[in-house]
Amino acid sequence: MSSTDPKSGPAPVVRVDDVTVAYRSGTVALEGVSLTLDRPSICGLVGMNGAGKSTLFKTIMGFVEPTRGKVSIGGRPVSAAQKENIVAYVPQAEEVDWTFPVSVADVVMMGRQGRMGFLRMPGGTDRRLVAESLARVGMADFADRQIGELSGGQRKRVFLARALAQQASILLLDEPFTGVDVRTEEAIIAILRDLRAGGAIVLVSTHDLATVPAFCDSVAMVNRRLVAFGPVATTFTEANLSRAFGGTLHRFLPGHGLPAGPDAAAARGLALGAAG
Numbered sequence: 001m002s003s004t005d006p007k008s009g010p011a012p013v014v015r016v017d018d019v020t021v022a023y024r025s026g027t028v029a030l031e032g033v034s035l036t037l038d039r040p041s042i043c044g045l046v047g048m049n050g051a052g053k054s055t056l057f058k059t060i061m062g063f064v065e066p067t068r069g070k071v072s073i074g075g076r077p078v079s080a081a082q083k084e085n086i087v088a089y090v091p092q093a094e095e096v097d098w099t100f101p102v103s104v105a106d107v108v109m110m111g112r113q114g115r116m117g118f119l120r121m122p123g124g125t126d127r128r129l130v131a132e133s134l135a136r137v138g139m140a141d142f143a144d145r146q147i148g149e150l151s152g153g154q155r156k157r158v159f160l161a162r163a164l165a166q167q168a169s170i171l172l173l174d175e176p177f178t179g180v181d182v183r184t185e186e187a188i189i190a191i192l193r194d195l196r197a198g199g200a201i202v203l204v205s206t207h208d209l210a211t212v213p214a215f216c217d218s219v220a221m222v223n224r225r226l227v228a229f230g231p232v233a234t235t236f237t238e239a240n241l242s243r244a245f246g247g248t249l250h251r252f253l254p255g256h257g258l259p260a261g262p263d264a265a266a267a268r269g270l271a272l273g274a275a276g
């Protein structure tokens with residue numbers, strides 16, 4: 001197991017309890033959402049644009065306060081988990097200021113900050129973990145580049161490296177596969193599987209529905225409310241997907257990306273079933 005895996009055994013339970021989030025604009029992004037992530041696992045988070053996925057991530061991170069309900073991590077408030085740096089977040093690319101003059105290695109070092117002493121001076125362990133994390137995502141040769149000079153897929157990998165360097169036991173990834181090539185997607189999925197093997201809880205949003213059965217243990221479908229949540233085998237069904245995506249479902253299941261094996265037939269059925 002790599003030293004960028006979480007150190008301290010299985011991740012603590014993440015409990016989202018009856019959470020409603022209303023933004024100041026009046027938009028209700030989430031309404032009465034409850035779910036529990038309670039063992040080393042990869043949970044896929046799916047839903048249409050604007051369904052509330054990013055809001056759910058930000059609420060678990062403590063960036064957004066629920067209007068009603070609460071989130072706890074290991075039975076404690078989110079703020080306690082944040083102090084211990086056990087939750088890592090890979091944001092959507094649009095949420096990052098790419099003009100900020102900072103190198104790739106500096107970005108990944110940010111994942112170490114919460115674990116440094118009060119002087120915030122990187123030590124040998126920090127530098128080693130940054131190098132290892134960059135190597136793990138195939139970006140070792142880019143350490144000295146400015147982040148603004150990277151392609152979209154490379155940026156995703158750098159932010160994944162930052163999360164790895166943090167050695168978090170809970171990882172929240174907002175659309176890590178958007179704009180990345182097939183090899184990078186496979187590499188990211190392999191890393192997520194490694195993290196799960198090391199005891200991590202991974203919550204990952206994606207618009208690529210066809211890959212969900214291939215690497216997720218469970219799936220949460222949102223459409224402001226939680227439409228369905230549970231093991232992929234019983235929850236990733238046409239009925240539930242239709243409830244989450246309505247008549248637009250077929251657009252999210254490209255014919256070339258359907259999973260192999262028994263899931264392929266199911267996914268094709270989903271694509272056809274919702275196309276009309």
Ligand SMILES: Nc1ncnc2c1ncn2[C@@H]1O[C@H](COP(=O)(O)OP(=O)(O)OP(=O)(O)O)[C@@H](O)[C@H]1O
Nearest residue numbers: 023025027029047048049050051052053054055056
């Ligand atoms: N800071 C904000 N202020 C006001 N409204 C917001 C804010 N952030 C998001 N929203 C609104 O909340 C709703 C949910 O947005 P959110 O970004 O959580 O959706 P999403 O499922 O992540 O969408 P996408 O798939 O497009 O990334 C949308 O209607 C969005 O316009």
